[in-house]
Amino acid sequence: MKIKSEFDIQFHIPKQTPIVAVLHVHPSVESRLLSADTLTVEHIVAVEERLEPIPLQVSQYIDSFGNRCSRFVAPEGAVRLSGSNVMEASETPDPQGEGLAQIPIEDLPDEALQFLLASRYCQVDEFGAIAAELFGSTKPGWERAAIIRDWVHDKVAFNYKAARSTKTAMDVFTERVGVCRDFQHLAITLTRALNIPARYVTGYLGDIRVPYAGPGDFSAWYQVWLAGQWWNMDARHHTPRLGRIPMAFGRDAADVAITTSFGLAELTHFHVESNEVDCDGRPVPLPTSTDPSAASPITLQ
Known part of the structure; x- marks a missing residue:
């Protein structure tokens, strides 16, 4: 099974603010990635009556729990965090x-x-x-x-x-x-x-x-x-x-906040999707009623 996940998160930053984000998949499952696990951080500015995204410098580190974290300094104004990935996932439930x-x-x-x-x-x-x-x-x-x-x-x-x-x-x-x-x-x-x-x-x-x-x-x-x-x-x-x-x-x-801002950051847009996709990357249609076979527990013998 292939699952495509994506996000688009936007903030208004009143004053330059350092931010830490936890928006990558955990390193323990990176081997299942079928695509790049992207994170793009942009400052959205007005240039000649149009909006233009300017990429911001982002660095990464692994925290004490083994999570992949990203840090950057958000300038005053509109800031956008976006990304996506495609993962190979198990065909059996938990x-x-x-x-x-x-x-x-x-x-x-x-x-x-x-x-x-x-x-x-x-x-x-x-x-x-x-x-x-x-x-x-x-x-x-x-x-x-x-x-x-x-x-x-x-x-x-x-x-x-x-x-x-x-x-x-x-x-x-x-x-x-x-x-x-x-x-x-x-x-x-x-x-x-x-x-x-x-x-x-x-x-x-x-x-x-x-x-x-x-x-x-x-x-x-x-x-x-x-x-x-x-x-x-x-x-x-x-x-x-x-x-x-x-x-x-x-x-x-508290240990796994999606974003931690060291100053004010007003959320203005939030979009997250995670869907099963076919071999062509198209979303697989969802059932209209719960399929009991998809919810059957897998028991350790």
């Missing part, structure tokens, strides 16, 4: 690790330990008693992780209007409403509180072989560490899905 046991903390790899701790949006230290009361009687391991995921899916309502940058897992637990990142923050926090490492993921998750769900956006999900590897979990789309393309991993959304 594998499911049913029956996997929980790994004792003392046996976890060093790099997994940070994903048990409290972070900006995930107040693990405040959820110990809550998690124990709700899920302490469940079987440790995959069963417990999946029950937490499904509980958050059932208890939290999705509403774009409920989004705010300061919303924490405790806010989501109290208000029971949010956007995709809020679902994941609450599920991550409850999972960590019961000693299963969980990390936040941002990336593309388009309408791949499922009915159209509305305008595109970057998506969020999370992963849990079991049996020596990370497994995809998604408290909003809790049915296994096709076409996840990770861009960045972190403790929570």
Whole structure:
């Protein structure tokens, strides 16, 4: 399966401002690229009654989580970030690790330990008693992780209007409403509180072989560490899905912001698409109703 992803993000910059962007696919999946993974940053200026894009200098680095980051200085005025890529993706939905046991903390790899701790949006230290009361009687391991995921899916309502940058897992637990990142923050926090490492993921998750769900956006999900590897979990789309393309991993959304501006940056345009394409690069038509075979879980035997 081939998936084409693209974005066009524009800002009005009142004053020259340094910006860091996380808009490339994660280095761990670069081997699946079928095209260049482009990022173009432009200053849009008026020249003789027409708009002309002037490319800006961009440098890259790998952060402490292994994410590919881009940095540049945005001048005053209109700035556009755009890019695209084509990826080879699996024809099967998210594998499911049913029956996997929980790994004792003392046996976890060093790099997994940070994903048990409290972070900006995930107040693990405040959820110990809550998690124990709700899920302490469940079987440790995959069963417990999946029950937490499904509980958050059932208890939290999705509403774009409920989004705010300061919303924490405790806010989501109290208000029971949010956007995709809020679902994941609450599920991550409850999972960590019961000693299963969980990390936040941002990336593309388009309408791949499922009915159209509305305008595109970057998506969020999370992963849990079991049996020596990370497994995809998604408290909003809790049915296994096709076409996840990770861009960045972190403790929570604070570590993987799509753009971080060190000054004011007013968003003026936002467009994201991620679609399955045929061999000629044309979008593959979507079904009008959910195909049960596309949502069937793949179970580890």
